[in-house]
Amino acid sequence: MPTTYQSLRNKVAIVTGAASGIGLATAKLLAANGARLVLADYESGAAEEQSRQLVDRGSQSLAYGLDVSHAEEVASLFDFTREHFGPVQILVNSAGIAGPNMPAVKISYEEWQRTLDVNLTGTFLCSQAALQHMLEIQYGRIVNVASIAGKEGNPNLAAYSASKGAVIALTKALAKEVAQSGIYVNCIAPAVIDTPMNKKVTPQMLEYMVGRIPLGRVGQPEEVAELIAWISSDACSFTTGFCFDISGGRATYYH
Numbered sequence: 169m170p171t172t173y174q175s176l177r178n179k180v181a182i183v184t185g186a187a188s189g190i191g192l193a194t195a196k197l198l199a200a201n202g203a204r205l206v207l208a209d210y211e212s213g214a215a216e217e218q219s220r221q222l223v224d225r226g227s228q229s230l231a232y233g234l235d236v237s238h239a240e241e242v243a244s245l246f247d248f249t250r251e252h253f254g255p256v257q258i259l260v261n262s263a264g265i266a267g268p269n270m271p272a273v274k275i276s277y278e279e280w281q282r283t284l285d286v287n288l289t290g291t292f293l294c295s296q297a298a299l300q301h302m303l304e305i306q307y308g309r310i311v312n313v314a315s316i317a318g319k320e321g322n323p324n325l326a327a328y329s330a331s332k333g334a335v336i337a338l339t340k341a342l343a344k345e346v347a348q349s350g351i352y353v354n355c356i357a358p359a360v361i362d363t364p365m366n367k368k369v370t371p372q373m374l375e376y377m378v379g380r381i382p383l384g385r386v387g388q389p390e391e392v393a394e395l396i397a398w399i400s401s402d403a404c405s406f407t408t409g410f411c412f413d414i415s416g417g418r419a420t421y422y423h
Contacts, residue, residue, distance in 0.1 A: 177202035180255065181203045184262055186207035196222070198258070199227035207219045210234070212232075236261075258308070261295065261310070263290055299346065302349070306350040306351075316358065319336070319411070339411065353408055354404070358392055359386075359413075383417050
């Protein structure tokens with residue numbers, strides 16, 4: 169049974185990348201704990217359908233379509249959330265793309281830039297907007313979805329690895345800035361999780377990544393959501409600026 173966190177009840181939460189994968193699993197778990205949710209995703213139709221299903225189950229949920237790399241769209245998302253629910257108290261930055269799966273020498277500038285725009289700049293823009301809300305109320309939880317690739321670097325995923333490494337550093341920097349303001353900023357570093365994004369990775373790359381996991385399997389989005397829910401709750405009371413591995417035993421120095 170999923171863990172229950174009373175402190176999540178009625179909290180205003182935005183989950184990006186919420187139409188599928190880790191974002192969707194997280195949105196469902198936050199909703200089950202009584203949070204008031206905005207499901208934000210580039211795939212607006214899918215987000216709307218998932219939001220409708222949450223509402224049908226008694227949750228307070230809305231959907232919003234955007235590209236997180238566009239500052240004006242991010243600003244509109246946070247204005248929309250404030251108008252309907254109030255200031256944002258929880259932000260889960262789960263929107264991301266795998267980027268080019270090829271040797272670094274073959275990556276085009278456009279492919280490199282797009283990966284950083286979504287994974288890094290999108291995380292920054294959403295965090296910046298959330299902090300403006302959170303500083304007003306002197307409370308907040310931000311959870312960034314990084315990757316074990318951001319710690320170790322995966323061959324043929326240079327753009328993705330670089331972007332996720334930067335997300336980890338961004339998390340630590342923001343956490344130190346707001347540590348005295350009742351705002352906690354943490355991130356997670358999943359290994360291979362069974363999500364639509366990983367279906368775009370070549371079988372050879374998938375085999376490489378799973379082969380480095382001691383548990384010998386991919387993780388499930390619901391397993392990751394459990395960790396995010398805890399970090400988003402008041403139960404996480406003395407940890408900020410940290411990157412939690414959720415990797416089936418794979419660690420930074422595991423070979």
